Amino acid sequence: MGCGRVGSMLATGLERRGHSVAVIDVNVDAFRRLGQDYKGLTVKGVGFDREVLEAAGIRRADAFAAVSSGDNSNILAARVVRENYHVDNVVARIYDQGRAAVYERLGIPTVATVKWTVSQVLRRLLPEGSEPVWRDPTGTARLLQIHVHPGWVGRRISELQAAAGTPIPFVQRVGRGIVPDRDTIFQDGDLIYVACHTDRTDELETLFATPPAKH
Known part of the structure; x- marks a missing residue:
């Protein structure tokens, strides 16, 4: 969820590794960041809406990354995916480090902006092929x-x-x-x-x- 600079890099990076990817964003123009070589699915909408999630294939998903520009949207989407669709590998991007710590204690892995790298999210999403810590x-x-x-x-x-x-x-x-x-x-x-x-x-x-x- 989220097709900004980070979301688009994650989507294309995952696809290059051979994974099928769906990207959700409220702004269809954001999908241009994916480039012409992107072969995955794009879905317009908010990532905590169940109809949107199901259109993106959440019932078949192995992992979910909430990387929009809003903390509330990211954490809400992460909780919906974890609690309602039982996806184990869920990570949320959180700008507020204090809130990130709270959500970590709730069992939702987060990446705060100040320590952000795409590889950190990939390590949490992928069971294999991760980068070393x-x-x-x-x-x-x-x-x-x-x-x-x-x-x-x-x-x-x-x-x-x-x-x-x-x-x-x-x-x-x-x-x-x-x-x-x-x-x-x-x-x-x-x-x-x-x-x-x-x-x-x-x-x-x-x-x-x-x-x-x-x-």
Whole structure:
């Protein structure tokens, strides 16, 4: 939702990665920012209107980004999508950092303008192919923020760490960071941070994009 500079960059970036995309905006002229090569859907309307969302294919959506110019519209749309359509990967752009913290605690990931980058939103939307949160200057090691398949819910973080064969130094839970101990349980909505060698990035993202193997 939102086809300004950020929304158009997200839409075209996702499409280049092979994803199907629908863009919602109240102003049809905004769709010109998508360029002639954009092949996805464009829908005129507000992103918290259910008819508009359904016209954009929300019932088939894997992720939703609310990146219009209004905090209230973004958070309302994010809540409608999360609560009514049960889309797990939802992120809202929020200008007010104080309000962003409140919504994070409600379980809605936000990106405040002062720390905004398109890659931050892509990391939250995509279970694979994300950019690292941090990398060392030599490119040898990195810290990855990884979305984990719901099949891991209820497992100990120590089990995830053992499966990965690399440290999981902390977990983000409803907007707060926690350092897991051996008994910490992975919960629905948690984001894990994995420290790894760069050449293992694809392997680890693929590992956690699928449910754990049955014993």
